[in-house]
Amino acid sequence: MPPRIPNLRSPVSIQSPPSTLLLTACRAFSTTTPLAGKSSKLKLTKLLAKAPPYPYPIKPTFKQSWFGLYAAKHIQFGNNIPEEKYIITRRRWLPNIKHKKLWSFGLGEWVKCKLATNVLRTIDKVGGLDNYLLSEKPARLKELGPWGWELRHRLQCSKAIQRRYQEERVAMGLITREEMWIQNDQMGISRGAHEVERDYKKQPRKAATRVREFAERWKRSARVKKVLFGEPWRARAYVKKMTKSEWKMKLAAETKRRERAEAVMARQKAANKWRKEMIKEEKRRMEEIKMQRLTRLATKRAELAGEEDIGVESGDLKADQPLDQDQSSGTVPQDGNKPTQL
Structure with missing residues (x-):
């Protein structure tokens, strides 16, 4: 029998607290309680600890919008009011949220995110997840939310985006290219190709090696x-936009597909027509055979009927003639002459 867990509220247990060994043995025989899940506020605190302070207020309602690109979409509440019976019931409207994997060129990986459909449309419009996150518009920064803010900070700290910022500084004239190379080496974001860029420019560029x-x-x-x-x-x-060559290729492929479909339909139509003609020809031949049989049967019946009529007429003539003595006695002369009456 397993040892019993001592009652800590009893005066005996208060006077003599149980030893650690006893508690360990009792815990082995007791059922473990399920671990409490992380609260949303704790997850949010850990998320924002990795990034600079979020400059906008965070709404305490609809906490799932803290961990995705919801574009300030919020849950809405209202009433169901039917037409027949005026019975009001409460209802809610949730935003249209999708689970997607988007490619980030700066991070070099697929990013799993929950985002609203209008955010997905905006990402396609601006040209990618990186351009959406790196926008400097206040409205865009406000709709990123805590999760998007942390992802933006992680993207800005990536080597690819830091190199882009360095190129922009050189284009604006803030630093020279030699200074950029030195800073890239110090920050650890050098690609190793800018050191030989001068020699690379002197070399003739080919279509196969062009970036x-x-x-x-x-x-x-x-x-x-x-x-x-x-x-x-x-x-x-x-x-x-599609290029002219792509449009030509698409048109040629569509033309070939249509020609193949028309050829298949023409073959099927010809096969159906030939099959119908064969069925008609078979029916006509069967009708001719049937008419020939009926004609022969009618001819035979007419011949039999004519023979019967001839036999009946000859029987009537013999009945009208008077009978001779030989015929009455049933004797017939042997010479074939007509018998004479005695």
Whole structure:
């Protein structure tokens, strides 16, 4: 029998507290209580501890919007009012939330996120998750929420985005390119290619070795009918218009598909027509055979009927003639002459 857990409220237990060994032995025979889940406020505190202070107030209601890109979408409440019976019941409206994996070029990984459909449409419009998160508009920063704010901070700290910021500083004239190289080495974001950029510029560039942007790489992949590895799942929306060659290829493919479909339909139509003609020909032949049989049967019946009529007429003539003595006696002369009456 397992040892009993001592009652800590009893005066005996208060005077003599149980030993650690006894409590350990008792815990082995007791049922473990389920672990309490993390509260939303604790998760939010840990999330915001990784990023700078969030500059906007956080609403305490609808806590699931703290951990996704909800674009300030909120749960709404109202009433159901039917037309027939005026019985009011409470109801709620939830925003249209999707679970998606979006590719981030800065982080170099797929980001699992919960986001509203209008946020997904905005991401396609601005050209990717990185451009959506790195926008400097106050309204965009306000609709990011705590989770989007932390993801934005993590994206800004990535090497790819830091290199982009350095290039922008060089373009604005804040630093020189040599200073940028030194700072990149100090920050640990150097790519290793900028040191030999001068020699690289002197070398003649070829079409095979030229660096291509994403839109150009996507067009080339569409031309060779191959999907690039690691591209975003909605990559086609990142290219605004199709090229003339792509339209020609699409039109040619559609024309071939239509011609194949028309050829198949023509073959099926010809086969159906030939089958119908064969069925008609078979019916006509069966009708001719049936008419021939009926004609022969009618001819036979007419011949039999004519023979019977001839036999009846000859029997009537013999009955009208007077009988001779030989005929009455039933004797017939042997010479074949007509018998004479005695």
